[in-house]
Amino acid sequence: MQSELEVRRDMSTAAEFAVRRPDTSLFKRPRISEDVIRLFLLFCGVLSIFTTISIVIVLGRESLLFFQSGLVSLGEFFTTTRWQPQAGEFGILPLLNSTLMTSGAAMLLALPLGLGAAIYLSEYAPPRVRATLKPILEILAGIPTVVYGYFALTFMTPLLRALLGQDNVQIYNTASAGLVMGIMILPTISSMSEDALSAVPRSLREASYGLGATRFETIIKVILPAALSGIIASFILGVSRAVGETMIVALAAGAGPNFTFNPFVAAETMTGHIARISGGDLSYNSVDYNSLFAIGLTLFVLTLALNLISRTITKRFREVYS
Amino acid sequence: MSNMSDLDHFRRNLRVRHLRGTIWQRFFWLSTVVALLALVALFYNVANQAFGYVAEQYEVDPATLAPNGDIAALDNDALVGVLVANKPRKIAVYIRDNLSVVDASQFTTLPLAQALAGRNVPAELADKTIRELSQDEEAQLLATNLSHEQLVQLVDTEVVGAQILESWDLTTSLFQRDSLEVLAKEQYPQAKFYFRSWINFNFLINPGSSTPNEAGIRTALLGSLWVIGITVLFAFPIGVGAAIYLEEYASRSRINQIIETNVRNLAGVPSIIYGLLGLAIFVRALEFVTDGRTLLAAGLTMGLLILPVIIINAQEALRAVPSSIREASFGMGATKWQTVWHQVLPAAMPGILTGTILAMSRAIGETAPLIVIGASTFIVFDPNGPLSKFTALPIQIYQWTSRPQDQFRDIAAAAIIVLLALLLLLNASAIFLRQRYQRKLQA
Numbered sequence: 194m195q196s197e198l199e200v201r202r203d204m205s206t207a208a209e210f211a212v213r214r215p216d217t218s219l220f221k222r223p224r225i226s227e228d229v230i231r232l233f234l235l236f237c238g239v240l241s242i243f244t245t246i247s248i249v250i251v252l253g254r255e256s257l258l259f260f261q262s263g264l265v266s267l268g269e270f271f272t273t274t275r276w277q278p279q280a281g282e283f284g285i286l287p288l289l290n291s292t293l294m295t296s297g298a299a300m301l302l303a304l305p306l307g308l309g310a311a312i313y314l315s316e317y318a319p320p321r322v323r324a325t326l327k328p329i330l331e332i333l334a335g336i337p338t339v340v341y342g343y344f345a346l347t348f349m350t351p352l353l354r355a356l357l358g359q360d361n362v363q364i365y366n367t368a369s370a371g372l373v374m375g376i377m378i379l380p381t382i383s384s385m386s387e388d389a390l391s392a393v394p395r396s397l398r399e400a401s402y403g404l405g406a407t408r409f410e411t412i413i414k415v416i417l418p419a420a421l422s423g424i425i426a427s428f429i430l431g432v433s434r435a436v437g438e439t440m441i442v443a444l445a446a447g448a449g450p451n452f453t454f455n456p457f458v459a460a461e462t463m464t465g466h467i468a469r470i471s472g473g474d475l476s477y478n479s480v481d482y483n484s485l486f487a488i489g490l491t492l493f494v495l496t497l498a499l500n501l502i503s504r505t506i507t508k509r510f511r512e513v514y515s
Numbered sequence: 516m517s518n519m520s521d522l523d524h525f526r527r528n529l530r531v532r533h534l535r536g537t538i539w540q541r542f543f544w545l546s547t548v549v550a551l552l553a554l555v556a557l558f559y560n561v562a563n564q565a566f567g568y569v570a571e572q573y574e575v576d577p578a579t580l581a582p583n584g585d586i587a588a589l590d591n592d593a594l595v596g597v598l599v600a601n602k603p604r605k606i607a608v609y610i611r612d613n614l615s616v617v618d619a620s621q622f623t624t625l626p627l628a629q630a631l632a633g634r635n636v637p638a639e640l641a642d643k644t645i646r647e648l649s650q651d652e653e654a655q656l657l658a659t660n661l662s663h664e665q666l667v668q669l670v671d672t673e674v675v676g677a678q679i680l681e682s683w684d685l686t687t688s689l690f691q692r693d694s695l696e697v698l699a700k701e702q703y704p705q706a707k708f709y710f711r712s713w714i715n716f717n718f719l720i721n722p723g724s725s726t727p728n729e730a731g732i733r734t735a736l737l738g739s740l741w742v743i744g745i746t747v748l749f750a751f752p753i754g755v756g757a758a759i760y761l762e763e764y765a766s767r768s769r770i771n772q773i774i775e776t777n778v779r780n781l782a783g784v785p786s787i788i789y790g791l792l793g794l795a796i797f798v799r800a801l802e803f804v805t806d807g808r809t810l811l812a813a814g815l816t817m818g819l820l821i822l823p824v825i826i827i828n829a830q831e832a833l834r835a836v837p838s839s840i841r842e843a844s845f846g847m848g849a850t851k852w853q854t855v856w857h858q859v860l861p862a863a864m865p866g867i868l869t870g871t872i873l874a875m876s877r878a879i880g881e882t883a884p885l886i887v888i889g890a891s892t893f894i895v896f897d898p899n900g901p902l903s904k905f906t907a908l909p910i911q912i913y914q915w916t917s918r919p920q921d922q923f924r925d926i927a928a929a930a931i932i933v934l935l936a937l938l939l940l941l942n943a944s945a946i947f948l949r950q951r952y953q954r955k956l957q958a
Contacts, residue, residue, distance in 0.1 A: 314547065
């Protein structure tokens with residue numbers, strides 16, 4: 194179908210032709226190359242759908258093989274608390290629990306500090322300070338996670354052991370991994386929250402000042418509630434990143450599933466487990482191989498749900514300023 | 516009367532409110548400072564481990580083997596002579612480890628024509644097994660088949676046996692130098708005590724090794740560069756193509772909305788899931804194409820990983836091109852593709868390139884997918900094509916950090932410095948590109 198522009202163009206050139214050569218056709222000359230190129234570009238676009246479908250198919254198929262092998266039912270998978278493939282026990286709870294504990298520790302650090310830094314940068318900092326500090330925080334976001342893992346193992350763990358006693362904190366523990374993960378997520382939360390805070394129009398702030406509120410009261414009672422959807426979305430995105438993070442926990446949280454609520458002992462997370470098992474000798478079609486995909490599917494569903502919730506909150510509850 | 520007490524009450528309340536505001540302001544400022552301190556701590560920690568005093572000891576002093584201890588100056592025959600003189604019983608082992616093409620269990624029983632098939636074996640020895648060879652014949656095999664570099668490496672590890680007995684970090688080395696020296700003299704009287712930067716020229720050149728003293732990142736660095744090359748080759752055209760389709764050709768229909776939402780969802784999927792995807796598809800299902808756990812499979816997997824990022828970024832760049840350019844092009848009679856190729860794409864290219872470079876810097880640091888794909892745990896030869904087994908820089912860092920010995924932390928820190936320097940280079944070039952073209956567009 195031709196766009197209006199194309200039709201008009203054709204008509205004007207056609208009009209000229211019609212004046213000089215009345216027997217010329219007015220239709221656009223067909224160009225096959227255009228259609229071929231368009232098809233190729235469509236294929237590129239569709240490739241992204243192919244990726245998603247592949248993820249679902251691959252994870253689904255291997256997980257199905259895993260559950261069909263009869264070793265463990267879906268219910269047992271999600272409720273038993275021991276993961277010992279040699280003994281035939283496949284309860285994901287230890288891994289899931291450890292993931293949630295490290296993510297929890299991460300958010301405990303990243304939430305207040307990230308939001309605090311965001312508020313400072315958007316409300317209190319002079320423009321030049323803001324212009325210098327924002328890129329520096331971005332650097333934190335760009336450091337590879339394996340470097341964070343190194344940091345957790347060689348700095349954070351000895352620090353925790355020095356502070357809380359060598360007997361109380363093991364060399365591999367979820368607390369140090371969680372805290373370093375928090376440092377890693379901090380820039381995400383801080384930059385997204387800062388965008389949300391900066392988007393609140395000045396008229397709201399000035400109205401608040403006009404009524405006699407202090408700067409702090411304005412922030413707490415006017416700006417924060419207005420930017421809340423963006424801030425909550427950033428938190429949920431942070432949790433999603435923490436859940437999916439592998440290298441920090443692979444290096445610092447320990448090797449070996451362990452269902453415990455003590456953050457100072459070793460406990461492997463879902464991602465750490467996948468990394469450890471696939472790093473060793475792995476034969477295809479073994480139960481170990483298939484169980485990896487079952488864990489992967491759980492991880493995928495969890496992070497997808499979190500991302501969708503985050504996006505819905507942003508879209509649905511975003512304040513519309515007239 | 517009541518007005519006065521109201522005013523007092525108001526003033527007192529105001530002071531409290533201001534005080535509360537000041538306290539919280541301090542807290543917000545403190546949060547920013549803590550974040551910055553964490554960054555400083557991270558860099559300090561890496562630098563701390565990467566430099567420092569070491570106590571090094573030789574099994575055999577290289578000065579006794581070659582003038583000035585320069586083993587590399589000896590020729591192949593001299594090197595083999597050193598090996599024979601110091602480790603006469605291990606020559607057969609060296610032949611097996613470096614030249615054998617069969618399983619270790621069969622090496623001693625098969626004739627050399629099979630066990631060393633493809634190597635330089637003199638005709639009179641072809642039918643003998645390794646056990647029937649004389650010392651001279653073994654030495655000859657070694658001298659003719661191993662490269663100079665390999666022989667130097669062998670002499671270094673097997674004969675000289677330089678061992679780092681202990682290493683200290685930078686702060687101790689700088690501030691407690693004297694007491695350290697005394698301590699080292701007491702505990703390791705034979706050892707050489709010197710300041711070592713774990714990141715040095717040899718570190719960059721040497722291949723991986725199981726001794727921290729000699730390990731280098733050459734194989735890992737080359738592996739990383741190969742992987743990122745394949746990644747960009749795969750992801751850039753497809754990503755930009757998808758973005759062009761979504762921005763220029765697609766109508767606001769249902770399917771295209773789905774594609775767009777889909778791309779955004781994919782950007783948030785954890786990288787290890789991409790690793791599992793790559794394992795199942797590129798390593799297993801497409802083994803006839805990728806040959807298993809190779810650079811090609813790794814490159815394709817990382818390509819899928821950064822594809823959503825490239826698409827989103829390219830879309831933004833295309834959107835930023837003013838529509839007047841497109842309309843002018845149509846007005847001159849150009850077709851859609853002519854407009855895109857000659858007008859829109861060149862205008863959007865700086866933005867697209869910047870985004871691609873940033874995506875590349877993210878891909879270089881990714882470790883989890885490569886672990887799942889199956890980066891080799893111990894590789895000492897350089898990659899020679901997309902179908903070779905591989906290792907990558909972040910994988911090497913991961914492996915070294917997981918080892919218990921202290922010196923592996925030191926070289927891990929050195930490797931981290933190299934990785935960060937690489938990332939700095941990439942990001943700096945992206946920022947530079949952005950600055951240059953922003954000025955151009957504005958001018």
